């Protein structure tokens with residue numbers, strides 16, 4: 235089978251190669267999946283660059299979320315059979331024609347959804363539900379400001395925020411990205427590369443500020459956003475694609491607001507029951523047709539390095555997938 239191999243850490247275009255490898259064989263409790271789609275995620279970008287909190291030994295095949303058809307099953311696998319359509323998370327190995335997965339972590343794919351669209355649903359919408367409902371307690375009629383709104387998690391925030399009845403302001407770095415945010419339902423947009431995030435948020439909220447702020451990017455954007463939060467607002471700390479910021483605590487006092495950490499992966503370990511219930515809620519919203527995940531671009535397996543390079547350099551809009 236063909237696989238994308240990382241022999242050393244670095245920029246994807248410099249270190250990833252397309253290679254022929256022997257097909258995987260399922261061990262006890264495992265399945266082999268014929269990969270139909272693999273998500274490009276922030277974790278993959280960090281793994282290839284050697285910047286993630288755990289690193290698989292080199293060489294390794296990156297790719298942490300795949301969907302496809304089960305090809306074969308190992309001993310003790312009861313719930314899943316060859317031919318089943320499944321989606322699963324992996325530590326690595328997804329950017330290949332076949333991937334080895336733990337049967338217990340495979341979920342069935344609803345019949346009416348394609349292999350690419352399902353990717354990222356649990357990751358992005360699970361995070362959005364955790365942030366907006368559990369942590370942010372977003373109420374109908376409140377204003378939600380989303381930073382990094384045209385990314386995978388950001389678009390899910392817009393979609394879910396609208397579903398929860400909020401007025402959504404999307405902030406991103408290009409007008410093309412903001413057009414996609416509008417297509418997802420954003421009521422207002424701010425270009426934070428060319429505009430003034432604090433001033434425009436204040437203007438769009440009649441001076442009172444945003445009730446809930448989803449900070450997916452950090453860096454230089456966090457402070458102006460916090461300065462535009464409403465009295466009793468909730469500032470949700472979600473990601474640091476632009477770097478880890480330091481914030482003046484007096485702003486928290488002045489606005490009597492809350493700064494809340496959102497750690498969806500950590501919740502899976504610390505609060506497994508809450509996490510499971512949340513994921514079930516995502517599945518049920520998906521089954522009821524209430525969520526609108528979309529794939530904005532598909533790359534061939536051979537172009538995985540290019541896809542990761544586009545992702546790292548902010549050329550990606552929305553969600554992209556690899557299709558072996």
Ligand SMILES: NC(=O)c1ccc[n+]([C@@H]2O[C@H](COP(=O)([O-])OP(=O)(O)OC[C@H]3O[C@@H](n4cnc5c(N)ncnc54)[C@H](OP(=O)(O)O)[C@@H]3O)[C@@H](O)[C@H]2O)c1
Nearest residue numbers: 361382384385386387406407472473474475476496497498
């Ligand atoms: N806390 C949690 O539970 C949780 C769960 C899932 C993901 N996350 C985190 O959320 C973040 C976003 O994930 P995602 O899947 O939405 O990623 P994504 O699709 O790449 O979106 C991230 C956005 O960050 C913005 N950005 C700003 N500065 C950037 C820079 N220097 N490099 C790259 N992007 C930059 C980009 O938008 P603009 O160009 O418009 O600025 C991009 O659209 C990641 O840090 C991820 O680890 C956290």
